[in-house]
Structure formats: structure tokens, C-alpha cells
Amino acid sequence: MQVSVETTSQIERRITVQVPAAEVDEAVAARLQETAKRVRLNGFRQGKIPMAVVRQRYGKDVRNEVVGELMRQHYVRAITEQSLNPAGYPSIEPKVDQSGKDLEFVATLEIYPEIELASIDGTEIERPQADITDADIDQMIETLRTQRAEFQPVERAAETGDQVKIDFQGFLGDEPFEGGSAEGHELELGSNRFIPGFEEQLAGAKAGDDKTITVTFPEDYQAEHLAGQEATFKVKVHEVSAKALPEVDADFIKEFGVEDGDADKFRAEVKANMEREVKQAVQNRVKQQALDALQKANEVTVPQALIDQETDGLKRQAAQQFGLGDDFDVSQLPNELFADQARTRVKVGLLLAEVIKQNELDASDDEVRARAEELATQYQQPEQVVDQYMKNDELKNQIKSAVLEDKAVDKLLDQAQVKDVSMSYEQVLQAAQQSQEAADEEESEESDAKA
Known part of the structure; x- marks a missing residue:
């Protein structure tokens, strides 16, 4: 076997390989012998077919296979x-493939x-510190109550936070438009689920009222024929309901796994969470800041094959997340997304792998x-x-990778x-979210610049 390697880019190689004709012909002949023993042809007993017939009938397919x-x-x-x-996988193309000649492929x-890893020495990283206060716990319990709130009908005008049951029909001029009507729709005022201005104009409405609401669809509205258009909605209000929060009693507490309904245990569990x-x-x-600094300090040429593999994985995650x-067929999802x-992800993975390699890091079973x-x-x-986790090799390896x-x-x-x-508790959560959003935005800008 003769091999030559050509460097076509920083990370691309072109390998030309020659395989002696004798090796190829010998492998083809051996495969034809195997084929002759197992195939059946009319007019011949199995295993007694002349080799010339086998070669004529199966020679091309056998050679391609070999x-x-x-x-x-x-x-x-x-x-x-x-x-x-x-x-990733190579692209292999035969260049010379003839009987009696050396096989050549590329x-x-x-x-x-x-990667010659550059240090992030001197980078300033903020590490938030927060203590959970009684007020934080009280606020979290209020959030849990709100999540389990029920709406109960009231005999008064609707306010922000109330739910209204309505029929509505939308018009562009005098003509109703498709998808602009519903009956018995339940809408929480202040949820911002409808077109801007719609929910606000229902504040003050009572059960039995008829309302005419005028709004303008946003310029970037998903339905292009409605984007930027002024529309009128005729609305019938059937019911106004107010949000009723559950009491923090034993029954409520048991819903969160505190079987005896003890309030002190419940607060302790909320605080622990x-x-x-x-x-x-x-x-x-902290990790995001460190990884941002690592990426800025190190330019890496990322193999497209790895990007394609990661893209495919993200597509599968998205399909699972949305219950598809x-x-x-995840190929229906556009790669651009x-x-x-x-x-x-690939760039960070390559850099972290180099950090692990250079520092000879490992994770024990105990860790x-x-x-x-x-x-x-x-x-x-x-x-x-x-x-x-410990008995499933795939799950165990995932945890090891995280460690x-x-x-x-x-x-x-x-x-x-x-x-x-x-x-504060809230500031820590907001800072983490803002850090991730900033990373996503920078990632998008970097991609645009490269494009």
C-alpha cells in the first residue's frame, strides 16, 4: 500500500492510497469462490456452477463490494x-478501479x-453571592400559590389579572378575516397573549357587555396579510372571573411532597430548593464567563463535520422537546436554526478537551x-x-463528562x-439569565461576521 497526504487547509487532508492489483484480484477471486458455493442458478446444482458463469453473472457486483x-x-x-x-467521516472516491491495475482512491x-491553548490570565469574573431570606421564601410560596390559582366568577368589572370568557370576531374594514374569531375563549387580562392593546381595552368590561376593540397588528406579525393592518374586533363578554389563591394549609403543602403537611418542613424544603x-x-x-473568556482568547478552526453532527443532535433534542x-424526520428542520x-458548542468542547488534556484531569467513580x-x-x-445512573454506561459517561x-x-x-x-436571590437568577442571553447574542453576532 502506498500513501500520500496533501494538506489542503488547516484542518483538511487529502489522502491518496494505492492498493496492489494482486491484493484486489486475490480478494475478488476469494469472494467469487464463496459466492459460487451459496448461489443457486437454474440448470446447475448448488456448488457446481462453473466459475466462468459465476464471474459473468456476479463479477461486477462482487468486485464493487470487495x-x-x-x-x-x-x-x-x-x-x-x-x-x-x-x-467525522471521510469522502472516499475511487480514481483507478480496473482489473489487473492497482486500485487507487482518494x-x-x-x-x-x-490547539495551542492561550491563558485567560487576568480575566475578571464576577461570582454572585446570595443568602435566601424569609422574604424570599414568602415570595416563592406566593409564586407557588399563584401557579395553583383557580378562577372563580365575580359580579364586577374586569381588572388586570382577571380572566374573561369571550366570543370575538375580527374584521379588516367590513370583511371578517380567517382565524380572527372564537367562541367561549378564556383570556387572562395582562397575559399579553393577544395583539397589543386588545387586553387593555377589555379592562372595565362586565359579563353581558358588547365591546368593539380596534388594534393594529405588529409589523412583524407572523401572518403577513395581517402585519401592520388595523383591525376591529367585535367582542361579547360572557363571564368575568377573579383569581383565587389556595390557602397554605396541609392539603396545599402535601402537593409538594411534605406528607405530614407541616408548615416548617415545607418552608425548609422550599428554602432548600x-x-x-x-x-x-x-x-x-461563573462558567459562562470563564467559557466566554476561553473562546475570546483562542481562535479555533472548527471542523464542519463536527458542526454537522452537533446540529443533528440539536435537531433531535428540539424534536423531543416539542413532542414531535x-x-x-429531523432533516425537515432547517440547519440554519x-x-x-x-x-x-463544538468550539467550546474542543477547547475544554484541550484544558482537560493539558491538566491531565480525570473523574473517579466516587466523584x-x-x-x-x-x-x-x-x-x-x-x-x-x-x-x-451508575449502571447505565451512557448516563454514567454523561455525568463523568460534566464532572x-x-x-x-x-x-x-x-x-x-x-x-x-x-x-439578592432574584438578582442572582436575573444575572444568570442575562449572562446566557448575552452569550447567545454574541454567538449570533460572531456567526454573522463570519458569514
């Missing part, structure tokens, strides 16, 4: 001999980039189990969840200047 196998085998040998680390592949939420939010914000079913996120136990605290039977990622981030934080900043 050549395909040989190209794959010699490709693997070639990249092993040349110490190439492919990112494999084009992307390789993992060589909030502390876990704050801890996760702080970790996410296991048989949904996921490409930016995929590129960033993996400890993380599994931490994750399992949110379930009713944590022991069973931990057992499931290694956190260790890599800790190494980055050792290089940075970490400053603790006091915040």
Missing part, C-alpha cells in the same frame, strides 16, 4: 500510519485542529457517584435514580480574577 471494503480497510490503515485524527477528511437553584445559577454564570415523536449554537447523588436529590426515590467539564472550568478560574458580588 473494492468498497478494501478502501475502508486501507483508509483506516492509512490514517493510523499517518497519525491523523479524523473529525479520501478527503477533516482532522481535529491542533431555592438554595439549589441559586447554586446552579451561580455555577452557570421518535419517527419525525441550529448552526450557530452547534458551532459554539461520578457524588454528582449522581446530587442530581438525584430532586427525585422522590434518589437511591434508585443513583443506581440507574470533567467543571474541573476544567475550575482550572480556568485559577487563571482569572474572581470577585464575589453580593446579590
Whole structure:
């Protein structure tokens, strides 16, 4: 086997491989012998078909099959001999494929980039610090009450926060438009589910009222024939209902897993959940800042094959999230929706892998189990969840990857200047959300610049 490697770009290689004709012909002859023993042809007993007939009938297909196998085998040998680390699958194309001549083929592949990791030394990173106060717990309990609120009919004018049951029909001029009508629709005023201005004009309405509402559809409205158009809605109000919050009694408390309905245990459980939420939010914000700094300090040429693989994974996640079913063809989802996120994920993954490699990081079974136990605290039977994590290789590897990622981030934080900043519970959550939104926006701008 003769191999030559051409560097066509920073991460692309073009390998030309020659396989001796004798090796190919010998493999084809052996496969034809196997074929002759098992095929059936009218007029011949099985295993007694003349080789000339077998070659004439099956020779082309057998050669194609053998050549395909040989190209794959010699490709693997070639990249092993040349110490190439492919990112994804190659494109393999035969160049010379004739009986009696050396087989020649070309494999084009992307390789993992060589990364000379730059330090994030001197980067300033804010680490939020927050204590959960009694007022925070009270507010969370009010939120939980609101989530379980029920609407009860009232004999008064509708206010923001009330629910109205309405019939409505929309008109452009004097003509009703498709999709602009409904009967018995329940709408919470202030939910901003309808066109801007619609809900506000229902404030003050009572059961039995007829209202005429005029609104203008936003310029970016999804239905193009309505975008920017002024519309009139004729509305019939059937019922006004006010939100009734449940009492924080034993029955309410039991809904959250506190079986004896004890109020002090309930508050302790709420606080523990909030502390876990704050801890996760702080970790996410600090990690995001470290990863942002890592990306800014290091330019990496990202293999398209890895981006394509990540894009496909994101598509499958989206399909599951929206309940599209296991048989949904994810190729129907446009790549453009996921490409930016995929590129960033791959780039971060490559950089973190280099941090892990350079620092010789690893995660022991004890560390993996400890993380599994931490994750399992949110379930009713944590022991069973931990057992499931540790016995399932795929789940266990996912947890191990998360532990290694956190260790890599800790190494980055050792290089940075970490400053603790006091915040309230709400401020911590908002800061984490803003950090993620800023990262998403920067990711989009970076992609636009490259485009």
C-alpha cells in the first residue's frame, strides 16, 4: 500500500492510497469462490456452477463490494500510519478501479485542529453571592400559590389579572378575516397573549357587555396579510372571573411532597430548593464567563463535520422537546436554526478537551457517584435514580463528562480574577439569565461576521 497526504487547509487532508492489483484480484477471486458455493442458478446444482458463469453473472457486483471494503480497510490503515485524527467521516472516491491495475482512491477528511491553548490570565469574573431570606421564601410560596390559582366568577368589572370568557370576531374594514374569531375563549387580562392593546381595552368590561376593540397588528406579525393592518374586533363578554389563591394549609403543602403537611418542613424544603437553584445559577454564570473568556482568547478552526453532527443532535433534542415523536424526520428542520449554537458548542468542547488534556484531569467513580447523588436529590426515590445512573454506561459517561467539564472550568478560574458580588436571590437568577442571553447574542453576532 502506498500513501500520500496533501494538506489542503488547516484542518483538511487529502489522502491518496494505492492498493496492489494482486491484493484486489486475490480478494475478488476469494469472494467469487464463496459466492459460487451459496448461489443457486437454474440448470446447475448448488456448488457446481462453473466459475466462468459465476464471474459473468456476479463479477461486477462482487468486485464493487470487495473494492468498497478494501478502501475502508486501507483508509483506516492509512490514517493510523499517518497519525491523523479524523473529525467525522471521510469522502472516499475511487480514481483507478480496473482489473489487473492497482486500485487507487482518494479520501478527503477533516482532522481535529491542533490547539495551542492561550491563558485567560487576568480575566475578571464576577461570582454572585446570595443568602435566601424569609422574604424570599414568602415570595416563592406566593409564586407557588399563584401557579395553583383557580378562577372563580365575580359580579364586577374586569381588572388586570382577571380572566374573561369571550366570543370575538375580527374584521379588516367590513370583511371578517380567517382565524380572527372564537367562541367561549378564556383570556387572562395582562397575559399579553393577544395583539397589543386588545387586553387593555377589555379592562372595565362586565359579563353581558358588547365591546368593539380596534388594534393594529405588529409589523412583524407572523401572518403577513395581517402585519401592520388595523383591525376591529367585535367582542361579547360572557363571564368575568377573579383569581383565587389556595390557602397554605396541609392539603396545599402535601402537593409538594411534605406528607405530614407541616408548615416548617415545607418552608425548609422550599428554602432548600431555592438554595439549589441559586447554586446552579451561580455555577452557570461563573462558567459562562470563564467559557466566554476561553473562546475570546483562542481562535479555533472548527471542523464542519463536527458542526454537522452537533446540529443533528440539536435537531433531535428540539424534536423531543416539542413532542414531535421518535419517527419525525429531523432533516425537515432547517440547519440554519441550529448552526450557530452547534458551532459554539463544538468550539467550546474542543477547547475544554484541550484544558482537560493539558491538566491531565480525570473523574473517579466516587466523584461520578457524588454528582449522581446530587442530581438525584430532586427525585422522590434518589437511591434508585443513583443506581440507574451508575449502571447505565451512557448516563454514567454523561455525568463523568460534566464532572470533567467543571474541573476544567475550575482550572480556568485559577487563571482569572474572581470577585464575589453580593446579590439578592432574584438578582442572582436575573444575572444568570442575562449572562446566557448575552452569550447567545454574541454567538449570533460572531456567526454573522463570519458569514
